[in-house]
Amino acid sequence: MEDPTQAFKLITAGRLIDGKGGQPIEEGAVLVQGSKIIAAGPAKDVLPPEGATVETYDYPGKTVMPGLIDCHTHHNGFGDGRPGEDVAALPDEVITLQAARNARDSLFSGVTSFRDNGAKNMTMFRLREAVNLGIIQAPRMVLCGRPIAIVGGHMGYFGAEVTGPLEATATVRQLIKEGADYIKMSATGGSTRTSYPLLPAFTLDELKAMTGEAHKFGKLTATHCASTQGTIDSLDAGVDMIIHCVFKDADGKAHFREDVAERIGIQGAYVNPTVHTARATVWALELRKEARGLSAQEQSALDESLWELELRWTHLVRLIEMGLKIITGSDSSWSSYKLGNTVYETECLVEAGMSPMKGIVSITSDAAKSLGIDAITGSLEPGKEADIIIVDGNPADDINVLWNVTEVFLGGHRIDRGPESALAGIRQQPPISRTDTSIANALHAGH
Template sequence: MHRIVEFVGCTLIEGTGREPMENATLRIVDGRVAAVWQGPERPGDQREPANETLQMQGKTVMPGLIDAHCHISYGEGKTAEEVDVYGGAEWSAVRAVWNAQKVLQSGVTTFCDPGSTWNVAVTCRDAVNNGMFAGPRIFAAGRHIAADGGFADYFPTWLGMPVSAEGVLCPTAHEMRREVRRQVKNRVDLIKISGDSQAQDTRQDVGPCFSDEEMSCIVATAHDLGRKVTIHSRYAKTVAAAARAGVDWVIHASYMDTADIGLLLDKQIPICPTLTYTANIVQHGRDVGVDPNYIETKRRELDSLVETQRKAMESGIPLMAGSEAGFAVTPYGQWHARELELMVELLGMTPLQAITAGTHINAKAFGWDHEVGSLRPGRWADLLVLDGDPVSDIHVLGDPGRISAVYKGGVAVQRTMPMPSRRRMGHERSLTVSSMPLNR
């Protein structure tokens, strides 16, 4: 016995960039899209009556959002110590599945976690897939593969990198290959490279923390084992090296040399700029205690990021949409749709282009476009029902009051908005030795 649900009379956004369909019917059979048609005339092969018919006049139906950059293990930390050291594996995992509910209720039905402390993202994914907890579909990475002096190598050399950290130090090509194999054994979907070197923070003319041979070693090993690869790469030489190595997408590309756009374009390597994280630090960083000097650094980065991504978009490089949710400045469930708003406001995308970035293009980068990211037949019926038209006003997606319903696999998501707040525990925060000023 099939379970058939029909959404009738809606404005339907497919997700692939096609213009919205007015007076549309969406037919769902056993949780997947079976057919879409316009007007009252029913296709001849869709005669079996529906178990449930939902009248959607005045509503917009579109694919659920996909956030390509959401760190579910980070717990909205303010410091590297909070993210990498405090909390513990058990607490981080429980906290992650709790936060995943907030992400789903906000309209994000799939996300990629490109870098996790412990193996929390994989654990959260499996708990959701097993029906133990409500949450989005998760495309999960493990710890960033890092080299000495690289972006994720935050702590002093004498301390090393804790086993809890978001990164794992791999000093040789042998260790890099072994770490990829270890992560695949531990069921990751994605390998994350921490590509930038700390030297690039002061000299952008220097290179990444990996040689071309080392980076190619990581990518080739991951691809041989059937896994995608992404890379943290703000600086120009890291982006170019990543393109030569054949990564599946690059993250940030804030200072990419426009002369290297052709490298990504030739291979159709997408960019996930994560405008939201940088813009939120600039606009809201003071509210969560961000150092004013760092805010100014991020202000300069945002200017470069906008200029670079406009040129990338105009050249034809696909842009992905990711918020970098998981930090104090990007809390779960609140900012996921803002990436689409910023793509419209700062990059000059049309709302429909931004919606496509936040649905189909993200799904295609993951290799999941035959399962999610559009409302084409055969895909999971992961969708949003909206009071309003996001093609006319992209801000509709970020307004919880305009989200009438969220469906995952054709089943309505229980939305208790807002979710209850939780108290941050002492063991998940950096320790304050003294709050007294030094000069007394």
């Protein structure tokens, strides 16, 4: 026990979920001193030292649990459907201000840690400097800086295009010098207009060079994989996380490769499926349809988006059934997915077959492990940072309870989130005509 003369916070609630996957503890408590958790468990067992100064927070009927961790964000973006090229065309100063706004919305929604998956130039490093200087509040950040792409490759417009193993290695070193916590690579094309999503981007030698250099310095790696060959190449290179993990062949045909999925499991790579990004595109088109109707071209886009969502969701069911290590990473604010709405991605995982408790783990302790920050945060355990949220209800029964965040603590500090009216504006609302529910219902019938 630390110095009892220092003030403590005692947080009590109707139940406690520690983030490690066990059953909720009825009438739980967390004892905090400074920024650290001192004890967590049944309230009757979690007591401050005799004579200590204690600040008490009591939340009867509610749940105390770890803060949420979003493993995939793009804080430079707007989540309004604009392409990445348009974001990259904005001045860095504007993008950094937008990133600060997004970080605030994320924190207020209950996200206490995030990993940004690619930003323009130095914008996210500058945001972290502002946080460290006390200028703004934001969740804990795990940053890659600029994502690495081939010339014309996905997100190359953010400032890191390379050709050959030597340039690839030099760029990894430069990013680490600038403060990168991990290395993000676009192993295939994506939504970038000049890229080819169905084809591998880097040569295997380039991928191996970047992954090896990152690992040499103790940095994790992750690859954007919009088609199967990108995943295969990433596994050959020893990448730590497969992002999107889309099973499509070079001709565009969807083909779930069980052998590739088995390799992911054998090598212990994490999978970040980003299903709600596809669903958010469907929702945006449906909202437009409700407001003014769709042109023939827009209706075709909606039909294609529904097909993409069904494909991604169905393949996710298979990955969950195979027992792969799947975490919550929203991919907001890409496409039409705004920051502060991470829970929609966890909901997609549960719809695909995860139990609500496993969904909780995917956005807390497993998320922390996948980012290499599990010694710091992700569960309610002594010695870890007191990143804590209070939710109204029991998310182990219904994952959507995670929307009901009533309090956020970051490093033991209670966050002033402002009025409820402002918080209500953070959540994106779905359309009335939820055509995606037929896909979800089919998933339920299957498992």
